[in-house]
Amino acid sequence: MAEPLLDIRGLKTWFKTDDGMVRAVDGVSLSIDRGETLGVVGESGCGKTVTARSVLKLIDMPPGRFEAGQILWQGRDLIPLDETEMNKIRAREIAIIFQEPMTSLNPVYTVGDQIAEVIELHQKLSRKQAMVGAADMLKLVNIPNPERRVHDYPHQFSGGMRQRVMIAMALSCQPKLLIADEPTTALDVTIQAQILELMQEMKERFGMAIMLITHAMGVVAETTQRVVVMYAGKVVEEAPVGALFGDPRHPYTQGLIRSIPRVDRSAGRQARLESIPGTVPSLLDPPPGCRFAARCRYVMPACTQAIPPLKEVAPGHKVACIL
Amino acid sequence: MAGSTPASLTADTPAAAVVAPRKNRPTSPWQEAWRRFRRHRLAAASGIVLLLLIAVVALGPFIWPVPINEIDFAAKLQGPSWAHPLGTDDLGQDLLARLIYGGRISLAVGLAAMVVAVVVGVLVGALAGMSAGWVDAALMWVTDLFLALPLLPLLLLLMYLFRDHFKRLFGVEGGAFILIVVVIGGLRWMQVARLVRAQFLSLREKEFVEAARALGASKVRLVVGHILPNALGPVIVAGTIDVAAAIIAESTLSFLGLGFPSDIPTWGSVLRDAKDYLDIAPHWALFPGAAIFLAVITINFMGDGLRDALDPRRVL
Numbered sequence: 001m002a003e004p005l006l007d008i009r010g011l012k013t014w015f016k017t018d019d020g021m022v023r024a025v026d027g028v029s030l031s032i033d034r035g036e037t038l039g040v041v042g043e044s045g046c047g048k049t050v051t052a053r054s055v056l057k058l059i060d061m062p063p064g065r066f067e068a069g070q071i072l073w074q075g076r077d078l079i080p081l082d083e084t085e086m087n088k089i090r091a092r093e094i095a096i097i098f099q100e101p102m103t104s105l106n107p108v109y110t111v112g113d114q115i116a117e118v119i120e121l122h123q124k125l126s127r128k129q130a131m132v133g134a135a136d137m138l139k140l141v142n143i144p145n146p147e148r149r150v151h152d153y154p155h156q157f158s159g160g161m162r163q164r165v166m167i168a169m170a171l172s173c174q175p176k177l178l179i180a181d182e183p184t185t186a187l188d189v190t191i192q193a194q195i196l197e198l199m200q201e202m203k204e205r206f207g208m209a210i211m212l213i214t215h216a217m218g219v220v221a222e223t224t225q226r227v228v229v230m231y232a233g234k235v236v237e238e239a240p241v242g243a244l245f246g247d248p249r250h251p252y253t254q255g256l257i258r259s260i261p262r263v264d265r266s267a268g269r270q271a272r273l274e275s276i277p278g279t280v281p282s283l284l285d286p287p288p289g290c291r292f293a294a295r296c297r298y299v300m301p302a303c304t305q306a307i308p309p310l311k312e313v314a315p316g317h318k319v320a321c322i323l
Numbered sequence: 324m325a326g327s328t329p330a331s332l333t334a335d336t337p338a339a340a341v342v343a344p345r346k347n348r349p350t351s352p353w354q355e356a357w358r359r360f361r362r363h364r365l366a367a368a369s370g371i372v373l374l375l376l377i378a379v380v381a382l383g384p385f386i387w388p389v390p391i392n393e394i395d396f397a398a399k400l401q402g403p404s405w406a407h408p409l410g411t412d413d414l415g416q417d418l419l420a421r422l423i424y425g426g427r428i429s430l431a432v433g434l435a436a437m438v439v440a441v442v443v444g445v446l447v448g449a450l451a452g453m454s455a456g457w458v459d460a461a462l463m464w465v466t467d468l469f470l471a472l473p474l475l476p477l478l479l480l481l482m483y484l485f486r487d488h489f490k491r492l493f494g495v496e497g498g499a500f501i502l503i504v505v506v507i508g509g510l511r512w513m514q515v516a517r518l519v520r521a522q523f524l525s526l527r528e529k530e531f532v533e534a535a536r537a538l539g540a541s542k543v544r545l546v547v548g549h550i551l552p553n554a555l556g557p558v559i560v561a562g563t564i565d566v567a568a569a570i571i572a573e574s575t576l577s578f579l580g581l582g583f584p585s586d587i588p589t590w591g592s593v594l595r596d597a598k599d600y601l602d603i604a605p606h607w608a609l610f611p612g613a614a615i616f617l618a619v620i621t622i623n624f625m626g627d628g629l630r631d632a633l634d635p636r637r638v639l
Contacts, residue, residue: 056537083542090539098537103530108352108552117548118538153351169538 003075004031005209006055006094006177011069013047013054016062022283024050026233027069029310032177037203037210039224039241041217041256045280047233048213052179055211056096057086092122095170099182101162105154111138111165112150115172122173137168140205141198160191164198171202178203179211184219196223217260221245226316229253232291233283235310239317249319251296252276290321298323356556359632366628369621376618380426389420391588402606410606412596418607421588422614428589429570430618432503436569439508441562444515445551451516452523453546463520470513478572481506482581499583507572515561522554529553556633563626567619574615590615 013025025047032038040048053059055071057078071078073089081089098104106114115134119125125133131150138146141164154162163183170178180199184192200223203210212224220227220241227244229237229252237250248254255276278295281287289304290296296303302322310320361367395415402410409418451462482502489498526532527550535549570590576582577591585592590611597608 058533058537087539087541090537092539096534096537098530098534100530104534106531106535106549106553110351117535117540121539121544166534169534 003072005034005036005074006211007031007070007072008051008055009070009072011051011054011071012067013050013059013064014067015064017284020284023233023286024283025054026283026286028230028233028235029069030228030235030238032209032211034176035203035207035209036226037212037224039220039227040211040213040230041215041220041227042230043215043280045283046230047283048215048230049181051230052096052181052211052213055179056090056094057081058096091118091170091175092173093175094177094179095173095175096179096181097163097166097170097183099185101159101166101186104166105157105162107154110151110153111157112152115150115165115169118169119172133172134168137172138165140171140202141165141168143168160187160194163187163191163195167195167198167202171206171208174206175208177209177211179213181213182215183212184216185214192219199223217256229256232280232286234291234307234320235318236292236320237318238310239314243314243317247314247317249313249317249323250292250321251298251323252292255295356629356632360628363628363631365624366631369624369628372617373621373625376426376614376621377430380423380430383423383426384420387419387423389417391420391424392416392586402604409610410604412593412604412607413600418593418610421593422590422610425589425593425611426614426618428500428583428587429573429591429615432500432507432573432589433566433570433618433622435500435504436507436511436572437562437565439504440511440565440569441515441558443509444512444561445519445558447512448516448519449523449546449551452520453527453542459520462516466513466516469510472510474510474572475575477510478506478576479579479581482576486581495584496587499587503573503576503582507569511565511568511572515558515565518557518561519554522557523550526550526553560626560630560633563622563629567622567626570615570618570622 008028008030011025011028012023015022015024028047028051030038030040030051040051042048050059054066055078059066066079069079073093078086078089105111109117112131112134115137116127116130119130119133120127123130123133135146135150138149143149143161143164149157154165157165167183178199183199184195187195196219199210199212202208212219214220224241227237227239227241228235229244229250231252237244237248237253239249244253245257248257255274258274259276261273276295281291281294287304289306290308293299293303300322308320308322310318312318360370393416395411398407398411398415401407401415404410407417407419409422411418412421447462447466451459451466485502485506486499489502492498493501532545532549535545540549573582573589574591574594577589578595580592580595582591583589593611594608594615597604597611601608
């Protein structure tokens, strides 16, 4: 098999704070193939976002620091690159969209200016050509009246529309990988569906890969091919989407899936939605052993002794649990 | 429900027609601020008065081509008349001509000192705001140090120490102008620096800055293109007030005899010359005082208006 598009190996992104080292990402390995959609799920504070930002090296250093690991982009390690070299990769090869469409656009420029800036920066086009490109991109993300809307300011767009603009900006240089960091969390349900559909459409059009970070299991089930489940800075399970929902092995994954509200199951009964008790442990000097042990319903003495390694239980299905 | 639908449709159509042409014209934040500024009556009126004042000092010599230093002892200490609309001083020199000339200097000093203060303030504030850690701490320490200095004695000392040096380098009038501008501007940048630093500290964490960085914008482009334009509102307000403060500072220096050479009239130096004749020729002091008052108060009112216009929380 050809080498993966992006191959993260044993990445450790730590943050130095006054209280000690916060191990936000602690030995994460994952890979994405060309044209693939990879879902990354987990609760808030699991290190999903830090992993995504590490790929584009958007971590502030200090306090952040790459303690170990490699980020191989088409075989080339990104960690030693400086800002100038990273800026050639950003947008042109890897682009990212964020959770907050309401604040991700600069209020003092028109959306056309902002899309055109990205195009100008990377494609050596004149401002005029870039503005035409910006209108084309708006049209592509299904914004009505694109020729007129390029001259509008962000405050004249709704949240869903702004996320479309963000997607247009991110895709304006046809990146090979789009990292979507909870792109639909801030939007209401119908708009969420539209944005996911749009991303799917763009993916087919440009043949890019998507790394979809979310905590909504429903979104993962619908849009991804493979899923990585993260917990407390570590990968606990990795599986094709069918296997993950059909045969979840890690107690944390099982808990996540059980906590999805099901319209069909609880109908007419006084069923309580299940949740995982407790919260994500502090990543500041975590205890030895499995980090989920304190919340796990199957916990045994061995769980607190050593961190269980990720091992393959079926083709393409890896779990970090001693069960 | 079904019955109300046609009625609401007919009601919607003219409303939509009214809204449509407005939507064609997107308003930039600056256009919006300008619209709000015009609604601020006092500020708008002040703006007109100030523009008139500037027009008078700029075009005055063409309309009133009387030399500023024509001595006429026969007409000394005269009150306003048709020959001398604002009267004359103890040498019989025409006050209108002298105040027009002095106004050019006073307003130019005010604007130039503001530019110096804003440029220094923005540089220091931006540098401090972008570089957390010891650079920030050191720059803010220097800013606090400058804020703690007693302004007037220091101004006088600096003028006294460097006046001759600058005179040799840039000539009599040029040397005085540059020295006054640098000294006044150089002692008034601290407020701007603090404002800019505070703005930068909050703006640099905004998602749109992160988004621009993620899409390959360099650090310079982030600062100049994305952060600075969003931080300019308070800087404009502070800059406006700085113009007024610089005019006062220049007048004070001239009044104390450490500003421009005594044969060059400025509003402050005319006031100084007039102080000994307050009882027999009050008009002599009244007019330059009024000019300073008018310039400073209109600029401050404009600052008020700009602050309200640039404040997104205020409905105007």
